Amino acid sequence: xxxxxxxxxxxxxxxxxxxxxxxxxxxxxxxxxxxxxxxxxxxxxxxxxxxxxxxxxxxxxxxxxxxxxxxxxxxxxxxxxxxxxxxxxxxxxxxxxxxxxxxxxxxxxxxxxxxxxxxxxxxxxxxxxxxxxx
Amino acid sequence: xxxxxxxxxxxxxxxxxxxxxxxxxxxxxxxxxxxxxxxxxxxxxxxxxxxxxxxxxxxxxxxxxxxxxxxxxxxxxxxxxxxxxxxxxxxxxxxxxxxxxxxxxxxxxxxxxxxxxxxxxxxxxxxxxxxxxxxxxxxxxxxxxxxxxxxxxxxxxxxxxxxxxxxxxxxxxxxxxxxxxxxxxxxxxxxxxxxxxxxxxxxxxxxxxxxxxxxxxxxxxxxxxxxxxxxxxxxxxxxxxxxxxxxxxxxxxxxxxxxxxxxxxxxxxxxxxxxxxxxxxxxxxxxxxxxxxxxxxxxxxxxxxxxxxxxxxxxxxxxxxxxxxxxx
Numbered sequence: 001x002x003x004x005x006x007x008x009x010x011x012x013x014x015x016x017x018x019x020x021x022x023x024x025x026x027x028x029x030x031x032x033x034x035x036x037x038x039x040x041x042x043x044x045x046x047x048x049x050x051x052x053x054x055x056x057x058x059x060x061x062x063x064x065x066x067x068x069x070x071x072x073x074x075x076x077x078x079x080x081x082x083x084x085x086x087x088x089x090x091x092x093x094x095x096x097x098x099x100x101x102x103x104x105x106x107x108x109x110x111x112x113x114x115x116x117x118x119x120x121x122x123x124x125x126x127x128x129x130x131x132x133x134x
Numbered sequence: 135x136x137x138x139x140x141x142x143x144x145x146x147x148x149x150x151x152x153x154x155x156x157x158x159x160x161x162x163x164x165x166x167x168x169x170x171x172x173x174x175x176x177x178x179x180x181x182x183x184x185x186x187x188x189x190x191x192x193x194x195x196x197x198x199x200x201x202x203x204x205x206x207x208x209x210x211x212x213x214x215x216x217x218x219x220x221x222x223x224x225x226x227x228x229x230x231x232x233x234x235x236x237x238x239x240x241x242x243x244x245x246x247x248x249x250x251x252x253x254x255x256x257x258x259x260x261x262x263x264x265x266x267x268x269x270x271x272x273x274x275x276x277x278x279x280x281x282x283x284x285x286x287x288x289x290x291x292x293x294x295x296x297x298x299x300x301x302x303x304x305x306x307x308x309x310x311x312x313x314x315x316x317x318x319x320x321x322x323x324x325x326x327x328x329x330x331x332x333x334x335x336x337x338x339x340x341x342x343x344x345x346x347x348x349x350x351x352x353x354x355x356x357x358x359x360x361x362x363x364x365x366x367x368x369x370x371x372x373x374x375x376x377x378x379x380x381x382x383x384x385x386x387x388x389x390x391x392x393x394x395x396x397x398x399x400x401x402x403x404x405x406x407x408x409x410x411x412x413x414x415x416x417x418x419x420x421x422x423x424x425x426x427x428x429x430x431x432x433x434x435x436x437x438x439x440x441x442x443x444x445x446x447x448x449x450x451x452x453x454x455x456x457x458x459x460x461x462x
Contacts, residue, residue, distance in 0.1 A: 006254075056251065057158035
């Protein structure tokens with residue numbers, strides 16, 4: 001595969017909360033690290049997120065959620081990803097997610113969860129190391 | 135290589151069957167300027183030429199994405215399938231890009247009859263036009279009836295991109311400094327239909343008049359006189375009229391100048407392919423030459439000016455080519 005390819009990342013906000021400051025900060029951090037970042041905007045359904053990930057051929061999906069609905073929405077997204085044939089795409093989560101939920105999310109297939117206060121460089125490095133091109 | 139050829143051929147098969155994963159992967163291949171991508175275009179090319187391509191350009195913030203969302207919805211109502219290639223600029227500092235055009239089109243993302251792809255300009259000379267044209271070909275081969283290409287139209291390369299469209303919509307909004315914006319980017323010359331969007335705002339009529347005046351100024355002996363219309367995409371107003379204008383322009387192309395315009399498209403296609411072959415290929419080869427680095431040093435030391443240095447590289451290259459051709 002060509003070396004000219006760039007990492008493409010989808011930054012998505014599932015669910016109903018209206019606060020996308022965190023999503024925008026992380027989107028900018030990815031861009032500043034040389035990635036092509038597709039941002040979907042607020043209030044996305046799992047279907048919209050997964051269809052977008054397919055069409056945009058992204059290497060990673062970063063979900064930001066503050067509403068507390070992660071234990072419902074994340075598994076639904078993972079399930080749809082498998083159904084659409086993109087189960088191998090890296091997926092990470094961030095926002096307000098209680099530590100107690102993290103092991104369960106990992107077991108489901110969320111690769112890593114980043115809480116408030118995580119330096120953006122940590123998230124960027126994680127994606128660079130774990131997302132596989134092609 | 136063997137394995138990747140099989141993979142490309144499978145992807146091409148998939149695209150022809152409108153398989154969304156195959157479309158996604160193949161657009162990535164052509165965008166990354168790979169050998170596999172070139173093979174894919176060669177295989178797909180005979181299956182292209184069906185789609186009607188609509189270019190949408192205009193200054194940032196004039197509502198292009200929302201307009202495309204509304205127009206696409208209109209086409210869907212008529213039972214047509216739609217493709218969208220939305221281009222956003224690559225940051226010249228980081229090489230990254232924020233692609234946010236989908237935000238305005240998210241209601242289309244779960245519609246199986248719509249395929250939206252965001253692309254970054256990436257900044258290679260002549261590369262953007264090639265990548266866009268190839269992405270359009272992939273969508274065309276997957277049997278999309280209408281394909282929108284959206285760019286901010288800033289700069290020469292983005293104007294080149296939009297020229298492959300059948301119909302070009304130049305979108306403006308009241309109070310964006312339209313007149314200056316439009317004339318500097320050369321948009322007045324390329325527009326087939328001018329749209330003053332956000333017409334629910336003040337000064338929309340003034341913007342229409344200004345654009346009309348500018349069209350008069352530049353009027354040539356063309357049979358198609360670009361209409362200037364008002365829309366408000368956010369309120370979903372004026373869309374039927376916009377659609378009617380697009381259809382009229384399509385009819386005009388089929389009736390009168392279709393051959394002419396299609397010939398111009400093919401000419402651009404070939405010119406872009408040449409540019410890609412020559413400029414990108416030659417540049418890469420010349421850069422690899424050890425003389426390149428040496429000449430950079432000499433230019434830095436002010437021992438030679440960059441133009442003479444370039445001349446030297448090119449003439450040496452031609453001489454080498456000539457010699458190798460004469461060998462048996």
